[in-house]
Amino acid sequence: MILGYAGRFLEVDLLTEKIKEVKFDDEILEDYIGGRGLAAKILWDRLGRKWEEIDPLEPENVLLFLTGPLTGYFPGGRICVSGKSPQSNGMVGSTVGGEFGVELRCAGYDGIIVTGEAEKPVYLSVKDSDIEIRDASHVWGRDAKQTVKILNNECRELLKKRFSLYGEWKEPSILYVGPAGENKVRTAVVAAKWAHAAGYGGYGAVMGSKKLKAVAVKGTGPLPPVANIKEVKKLIRVVDDDAYENELWRRWGTGSGGYEVGAKTSSEPVRNWQDEWHDERSFGVDQFENRVWIKQFWSDFGCPTCCLKIAMVKTGKFKGAITDNPDYEMQAYLGPNLGIFTPEENVFLSSLIDDLGLCGIQTGNVMGFAAELFQRGILTKKDVDGIELKWGDAEAFAALARKIAFKEGIGDLLAEGVYRVALKIQEQKKVNVLKYAVQSKGIGIGAHGIRSEKDYPEKISYVCSVQGGDHTSTTGLPLDGSGSELGEIFNDSGVYCNFNSFGVPRKVKFDFYKAVTGIELTSEDWYTSKALKILQLQRAMLLLGGPDLKWNPKIHDANPPRFYEPLPSGPYKGKTADKAKVEEEKERYYEAVGWDENGIPQSEILRKLGLRDVDKKLEKLR
Amino acid sequence: MTTKKEPIWIARDLSKCSGCRKCEIACSLFHEKRIWPEASRIRVFMLVPGTDFPHFCAQCENYPCVKACPVKALSISKKTGAVLVKANLCTACGKCIDACPGRIPHMHPTKKHILICDLCHGKPQCVKVCQEGEWNVLKRISRGNRPYELYARTPREITRDLAFKMYGEKAEEFL
Numbered sequence: 067m068i069l070g071y072a073g074r075f076l077e078v079d080l081l082t083e084k085i086k087e088v089k090f091d092d093e094i095l096e097d098y099i100g101g102r103g104l105a106a107k108i109l110w111d112r113l114g115r116k117w118e119e120i121d122p123l124e125p126e127n128v129l130l131f132l133t134g135p136l137t138g139y140f141p142g143g144r145i146c147v148s149g150k151s152p153q154s155n156g157m158v159g160s161t162v163g164g165e166f167g168v169e170l171r172c173a174g175y176d177g178i179i180v181t182g183e184a185e186k187p188v189y190l191s192v193k194d195s196d197i198e199i200r201d202a203s204h205v206w207g208r209d210a211k212q213t214v215k216i217l218n219n220e221c222r223e224l225l226k227k228r229f230s231l232y233g234e235w236k237e238p239s240i241l242y243v244g245p246a247g248e249n250k251v252r253t254a255v256v257a258a259k260w261a262h263a264a265g266y267g268g269y270g271a272v273m274g275s276k277k278l279k280a281v282a283v284k285g286t287g288p289l290p291p292v293a294n295i296k297e298v299k300k301l302i303r304v305v306d307d308d309a310y311e312n313e314l315w316r317r318w319g320t321g322s323g324g325y326e327v328g329a330k331t332s333s334e335p336v337r338n339w340q341d342e343w344h345d346e347r348s349f350g351v352d353q354f355e356n357r358v359w360i361k362q363f364w365s366d367f368g369c370p371t372c373c374l375k376i377a378m379v380k381t382g383k384f385k386g387a388i389t390d391n392p393d394y395e396m397q398a399y400l401g402p403n404l405g406i407f408t409p410e411e412n413v414f415l416s417s418l419i420d421d422l423g424l425c426g427i428q429t430g431n432v433m434g435f436a437a438e439l440f441q442r443g444i445l446t447k448k449d450v451d452g453i454e455l456k457w458g459d460a461e462a463f464a465a466l467a468r469k470i471a472f473k474e475g476i477g478d479l480l481a482e483g484v485y486r487v488a489l490k491i492q493e494q495k496k497v498n499v500l501k502y503a504v505q506s507k508g509i510g511i512g513a514h515g516i517r518s519e520k521d522y523p524e525k526i527s528y529v530c531s532v533q534g535g536d537h538t539s540t541t542g543l544p545l546d547g548s549g550s551e552l553g554e555i556f557n558d559s560g561v562y563c564n565f566n567s568f569g570v571p572r573k574v575k576f577d578f579y580k581a582v583t584g585i586e587l588t589s590e591d592w593y594t595s596k597a598l599k600i601l602q603l604q605r606a607m608l609l610l611g612g613p614d615l616k617w618n619p620k621i622h623d624a625n626p627p628r629f630y631e632p633l634p635s636g637p638y639k640g641k642t643a644d645k646a647k648v649e650e651e652k653e654r655y656y657e658a659v660g661w662d663e664n665g666i667p668q669s670e671i672l673r674k675l676g677l678r679d680v681d682k683k684l685e686k687l688r
Numbered sequence: 689m690t691t692k693k694e695p696i697w698i699a700r701d702l703s704k705c706s707g708c709r710k711c712e713i714a715c716s717l718f719h720e721k722r723i724w725p726e727a728s729r730i731r732v733f734m735l736v737p738g739t740d741f742p743h744f745c746a747q748c749e750n751y752p753c754v755k756a757c758p759v760k761a762l763s764i765s766k767k768t769g770a771v772l773v774k775a776n777l778c779t780a781c782g783k784c785i786d787a788c789p790g791r792i793p794h795m796h797p798t799k800k801h802i803l804i805c806d807l808c809h810g811k812p813q814c815v816k817v818c819q820e821g822e823w824n825v826l827k828r829i830s831r832g833n834r835p836y837e838l839y840a841r842t843p844r845e846i847t848r849d850l851a852f853k854m855y856g857e858k859a860e861e862f863l
Contacts, residue, residue: 138723165709172725214737215862222735231782233794233802234743234843236726237735260737286797288716288724295721302713310821360854361738363823365708370821372706376738378855386858 068092069293070135070582071100072176076197078190080276081125081182085197088179096585097596100134100176101146102159103559106603108179109157113150114683118612122152122268123250123275125183131241131281132177134561135582137167138289139298140575141305142563143367145170145241147256147264149272153428153483154508155615156608158267158533159558163366163374164258166239167561172285180276187248189280191221193228193238194287202279209421210244210260211388213280217242221282235284242280243270244423246471250274251481253428253470257420261390262366262374265425266509266536268483293584301578302368308569309370315565316363318351319373323394325350327514328402332636333521335403335513337441337457338434339504339628342515343636346407349397354409364390371565377413384414384460392416392426395537398513399430404437405457418464422471429470431510432484433463436476438502444495451475484510486615501627505535507608507617512537517629518638524549525648529623530655532604538564543651545593545658552597559600599675601659602667606680609666609687619665623652662688695769697747697831698805698812700839703850704825707732707740711814711826718813719806726797729805730814733843736862739850742814742825745771745792745805748837753804756787762804769831770807778802790840 067073074087090104098104112128113120120126130148137143145167151158170178173194180190184199187206191198205213218237225235239258246254247270254270255263273279292298309315314322328334329345336344347353354377355362361376379387392400392412400415401407419426439445440455447454451469453462453476469477480487488503504511506528514521514537516528527540531551539558542549553572557564560579567575576587587596611617629643656663660671666688672681709725709732716724725731730744747769754762754771761777762784764770778801784793785802793802805812818826851859 168725211862218735231780231785231795233782233785234733234791236731236733236843259734286726288720288722288727291722295717299717306820363706364738364740365706367709368713369708370710372708376854378858388855388858 068095068135069584070290071095072171072174072290074175075177075179076175076192077179077181078197078199079182080180080184080188080199080278083199098600099556099559100137101132101161101559101561102148102555103600104132104177105130105146105148105159106157106600106607109148109150110603110607110680114607114679117150117607117610120150121613122150122155123271125276127272127275129180129269129272129276129278130177131170132561133167133171134559136560136562136578138171138367139292139302139582140560140562140566140578141302141309142369142371142566143168144561144563146558146561147269148267149269150607151267151269152252152271153268154534154608155611156507156532157604158536160256160264160267160269161558161561162241162256162258162264163262163563164239165367166241166258166283168289168367169239169283169285171289172287173283174285174287178281180278183275184277187277187279189217189282190278191224192281192283193225194285205279206248207245210242210257210423211421213242213244214240214260217280217282221284225284238282238284240280240282243273244421244471246423247271247274248279249471249473249481251424251470251473252483252486253425253432253481254423255425257423260388261420263425265427266533266538268425268428270423292582294581297581298578301574301581304574305566305570306370309566312371312569315371315373318355319375319391320394321351321354321375321391321397324354324397324401327394327398327521331520332518332633332638333515334398335434335504335515337405338403338438338502339515340438341634341636342517343633343638344402344407349401349407349409358409358413366563369563369566373565379410379413382410384410387414387417389413389416389420395513396426399427399434403430403434403513404463406460407458411460415460415463415467418467422467424467424471427512428483428510429467431504432470432480432487433466435484435487435503436466436480439491439499444491444497444499449476483508504626504628506531506626507534507622508615509534509536511535511626515629516625516643517633517641519641520638522549525643525651526655529625529648529652532601532608541655543655543658546589552593552601555597555600556592595675598659599677602672602675602677602680605661605667606684610683623665664688692828693830694767694810695831696807696810697769697829697836698744698807698815699827699829700742701825702741702846703853704823705732705740705742706823707734708821708823710817710821711742714813714817718808727803729803731794733847735843735847736851738854739847741846741850743790743792743843743846744814746790746836746839747771747831748789748840749833749835750837752787752789753784753793756783758783765806768807768810771804772806773802773804775799775801788840789837791842792840
């Protein structure tokens with residue numbers, strides 16, 4: 067057995083309520099590591115044959131919660147959530163911070179595989195090897211904060227009853243969905259700790275479709291044994307020391323982007339990306355720091371950075387709203403993207419989004435889209451249930467968010483996520499509205515634009531990513547460079563926080579992997595073989611798509627049309643993405659990853675990587 | 689740090705805790721040679737999100753846990769002032785937990801004995817990592833003649849206070 071793994075995965079079928087343990091061969095773990103990589107393998111093996119027919123929101127879909135060998139060791143614990151995505155119809159490795167991954171590994175499992183659909187709402191309770199499917203009807207419909215409270219108290223009571231001599235029980239770690247997930251809203255998240263979320267992919271809707279309200283885990287064992295604990299300690303030190311030097315991120319978190327990305331790099335969504343520049347000092351992180359932050363440093367397991375903060379509105383009509391931070395993405399998407407420029411309104415909307423179990427990025431994106439259509443008169447007040455959907459009106463957007471989470475009125479339409487909404491409105495109104503949808507492959511683009519060329523994403527970052535608009539998995543050339551998603555695949559497969567790895571040399575990550583597993587991993591192994599294999603699997607599933615949507619790379623490997631409109635203001639006024647250059651870069655990328663001129667992975671590369679069945683399956687697309 | 693006179697005490701400023709749990713990591717690596725949060729002698733509780741705090745022995749001046757032990761498995765270190773557990777004598781009866789005003793001791797998750805902070809023979813590993821990260825929740829100081837039992841409070845009591853400190857009247861909704 068490879069070191070660093072618990073060696074067992076839990077498989078739970080919610081229909082039959084059968085629970086079993088499954089194991090994977092060492093070769094599989096060695097090739098696919100864990101998290102995102104292993105998710106690609108599991109999903110392909112289980113669903114690949116009939117991928118196009120699987121409705122992500124039907125019981126056939128498989129929902130995965132996977133750790134990796136580095137979870138708990140590499141500073142900054144996370145867990146990877148995956149399955150067939152109801153946003154892209156491909157597969158997304160969506161990670162969320164917290165203690166869940168560590169608790170799970172301490173319980174003796176590397177991951178949980180959930181199949182089927184429960185008859186009534188349930189939650190899964192894991193205490194070491196005691197696994198129970200429990201009734202969740204009392205928390206169904208509850209918001210994030212109430213769900214956490216009720217399940218936390220309930221699980222601790224149970225532990226106390228069963229192990230009365232243990233002493234005081236700490237809280238279990240809980241992943242849950244809010245009302246949006248229950249209602250199968252495609253922009254729903256799988257969440258933790260009130261406000262942490264696995265957003266990209268829309269797996270909250272998958273959990274909801276399975277009537278799985280939550281998973282609560284308490285593990286009392288140690289993390290799995292490693293090959294060289296001395297070396298692990300040394301490497302933790304290296305990562306920590308690097309983080310401790312990064313004063314800006316520790317102090318302000320990504321929130322520092324709220325001003326910087328707008329004013330300096332001019333790449334922040336403003337009013338549904340009609341602009342990417344603002345220099346509103348009212349939205350600087352310094353305005354949040356003392357005004358709304360009540361806890362300035364909030365960590366997940368082992369994290370030296372503490373990019374998270376807790377914010378609470380202290381005065382005015384939004385008094386009492388609480389959220390973590392908000393971080394840059396929430397600041398942008400629930401701020402300038404909706405024409406909002408005050409910390410209080412931003413915290414209020416972020417808090418509401420948490421409570422409803424919505425994704426701030428995807429929901430902020432689709433709400434911005436709707437507001438732009440309102441601005442242009444394409445959507446009327448009647449269309450949006452009488453809401454005056456004006457830029458900057460936090461209460462109007464709050465009303466809209468509630469409608470989305472509960473699929474009421476216009477919310478029922480917007481709950482489909484920006485791409486599907488655009489298609490529907492286009493059909494109803496006979497107007498081209500797709501050009502206002504800022505997304506890639508059904509996934510709204512993260513709050514980092516490409517037009518100014520001053521931020522990290524580049525020409526094809528969102529065009530060719532196998533995770534669409536995911537700003538944490540952008541891609542580009544060279545394949546072994548920091549701009550390609552192959553590096554991100556390692557973070558998401560080892561399953562730890564990429565924020566703690568930005569500043570350390572790549573070698574440290576591979577050394578870390580070796581110190582934990584005992585297996586040597588070279589850059590060449592990773593970038594020319596293992597990561598590439600995971601990428602091809604993800605690409606194959608993305609292109610197979612279905613049943614409601616299919617992607618044609620010729621059309622859909624593209625930037626949103628908005629990125630070709632010149633920036634209307636700011637220091638980079640007039641700048642725009644260059645279509646010819648994007649196409650040229652895309653061709654180079656296709657060649658580098660072994661895709662043909664139509665963007666389909668070629669036989670040669672697939673066979674070289676040992677993916678014969680993928681090759682066969684893709685024949686019909688060629 | 690080494691200049692502090694023994695016996696020592698770990699001063700604690702709970703509301704500064706980030707919840708990074710590096711203290712649990714350091715403690716379990718020192719005592720168990722593994723990363724093992726539940727076997728750590730210092731445990732970070734987060735019963736309400738945001739109210740993270742470390743829970744560990746306060747070395748009350750009257751040591752009620754030591755008195756409550758029916759088999760003399762607990763003793764007081766003359767050097768550091770820590771409560772020492774003789775694992776081979778401990779019967780895991782849990783009487784020390786009930787005697788502790790903060791219900792701080794807890795069982796080793798796999799072995800049949802209680803876990804209580806032993807101050808790492810005078811060089812507490814939790815303090816080291818907490819200070820490295822500049823959280824400064826924990827600080828090693830000399831032990832004086834002070835009412836240390838005031839620090840021995842249950843997780844529920846501490847959580848309640850921290851929740852009120854952070855969330856004001858909203859706290860009631862989360863407890």
